[in-house]
Amino acid sequence: xxxxxSWVHLLPLESPRLILRRFASVDVQPFLAYRSDxxxxxxxxxxxxxxxxxxxxxxxxxAQPIGEPGQWLQIAITLKGGGKLIGDCALRVHAPDAxxxxxxxxxxxxxxxxxxxxxxxxxxxxxxxxxxxxxxxxADTDPHNTPAWKLLERLGMRREVHSRQSLWFxxxxxxxxxxxxxxxEWLERRPFSVYPSIRISKNERGSWMCKVALKINKAGMxxxxxx
Numbered sequence: 001x002x003x004x005x006s007w008v009h010l011l012p013l014e015s016p017r018l019i020l021r022r023f024a025s026v027d028v029q030p031f032l033a034y035r036s037d038x039x040x041x042x043x044x045x046x047x048x049x050x051x052x053x054x055x056x057x058x059x060x061x062x063a064q065p066i067g068e069p070g071q072w073l074q075i076a077i078t079l080k081g082g083g084k085l086i087g088d089c090a091l092r093v094h095a096p097d098a099x100x101x102x103x104x105x106x107x108x109x110x111x112x113x114x115x116x117x118x119x120x121x122x123x124x125x126x127x128x129x130x131x132x133x134x135x136x137x138x139a140d141t142d143p144h145n146t147p148a149w150k151l152l153e154r155l156g157m158r159r160e161v162h163s164r165q166s167l168w169f170x171x172x173x174x175x176x177x178x179x180x181x182x183x184x185e186w187l188e189r190r191p192f193s194v195y196p197s198i199r200i201s202k203n204e205r206g207s208w209m210c211k212v213a214l215k216i217n218k219a220g221m222x223x224x225x226x227x
Contacts, residue, residue, distance in 0.1 A: 007065075007066040007067030007132065008066060010066050010067065010128075010131070011075065013123045013124065013126075015120070015122065015123040016119065017079065017080055018077055018078065018079065018116065018119055018120055019078050019080055020075050020076065020078075020123055021075070021076050022061065022062060022076065023057075023058045023062055023074060023075075023076045024058070024062065025058060025062075027058055027076055027085045028054050028055050028058050029054075030084070030085040030086075030108075031057070031058060031085060032051055032054040034086075034106070034109070034110075035048070035049040036048045036049055037108070037109055039109045040108065042145075043141070043144070043145040043148065067091075067093050067098075067132070068093070069093045069095040069098045070092070070094070071093075072091070073091045074089075074090050075089050075124070076088055077089060077105075077107070077116065077120045086107060086108050086110070086116060087108055087111065087117075088106055089104065089106075089120050089124055090103060090104040091103055091124065099135040099136070100135060100136045100137070100138070101128060101136075101138075102140070103121065103124065103137055103138075103139050105120065105121055105148075112147070113147075118151055121151070121155055125137060125155065125181075126190065129183045129186045129187060133183065135182065136180060136181070137157075137180065137181055137186075138160075138180040138181075139179045139180075140179070142169070142174055142175065142176065143176075144174075149179070153179075155181070156186065156189045157180060157181045158179060158180055158181060159177055159178070160178050160179065160180050161176070161178035163176045163178070
């Protein structure tokens with residue numbers, strides 16, 4: 001077990017506008033639509049997908065054990081109030097060290113630029129850090145995919161590596177950015193009220209309380225609102 005919780009209880013996740021859940025057979029057609037969009041596929045490892053491939057993918061993900069080290073879990077991102085599939089996020093727990101994981105996200109082009117990516121990944125990071133107690137999460141992206149790395153930076157992830165021409169990708173040598181964030185860093189960024197029942201270590205609690213105290217003191221000294 002990699003956490004105090006059980007991976008089987010990871011999903012579904014809820015945010016103000018979204019529900020993140022397991023894939024289901026009803027998702028085949030919308031999944032096929034956005035995975036066949038050239039704009040969506042540009043920085044992904046595929047060009048398009050057939051109906052048979054989409055059907056097989058959804059079936060595999062319905063049965064994929066959650067949190068199995070070394071295996072990608074694709075998580076359906078759906079809108080509240082209708083359940084429309086708008087994309088998916090990905091989670092792979094590291095096989096050598098199950099306290100770490102890598103994440104990714106794909107959104108339909110119709111729903112990009114509206115904050116859904118940040119909302120979905122925030123919900124996922126909340127759960128894997130607070131409930132599953134992972135130590136570190138990373139993500140990688142092509143430097144030309146500016147919306148993707150800007151999203152990672154809005155989440156508070158740190159650019160740790162810029163690998164030059166490290167990947168032969170769609171007919172060219174591509175660079176890669178690698179981003180990472182620690183559990184302690186994520187918990188510091190999030191309101192403590194989000195986690196009313198979470199047990200955190202003395203060091204983590206002390207760091208969080210110190211940060212809050214500094215913000216309060218700064219607000220008291222200069223009279224400015226601290227976000």
